[in-house]
Amino acid sequence: MKNVALLLVLFCSSILVAQKNKVTISEAQITSVSYTVSTIEELKIINWEKIEEIFKNNKPEEIIEMNFGIDLKESKYKIKSSIKISGESKNLDSLIVKAKKGVKSLIKISNKYKNK
Secondary structure, X not given: OHHHHHHHHHHHHHHHHHHHOOOOOOOOOOOEEEEEEOOHHHHXXXXXXXXXXXXXXXXXXXXXXXXXXXXXXXXXXXXXXXXXXXXXXXXXXXXXXXXXXXXXXXXXXXXXXXXX
């Protein structure tokens, strides 16, 4: 009986200690974002401001990565393609410009072979 009581006390105290150290989303550093979609229209409506907001809490020298992909299983050629952009957080604006260009290329390629 003493062992059960001791285990119960240890368990309760560990729960109380664990709850003191809360991590909020503003303290978290996100280093990678990945979008994989199944339609071209979904690539066209990416909210670039939200992507910029996701990485705003990172340190300037933190390496971040953005992946964008499309998987058209219903097309004749079963198109599956993706791009990956990575670099330091301090260069986020230029990385987003590169990502936009890459997504435009994915859209262009996917449109070309979508209905053939």
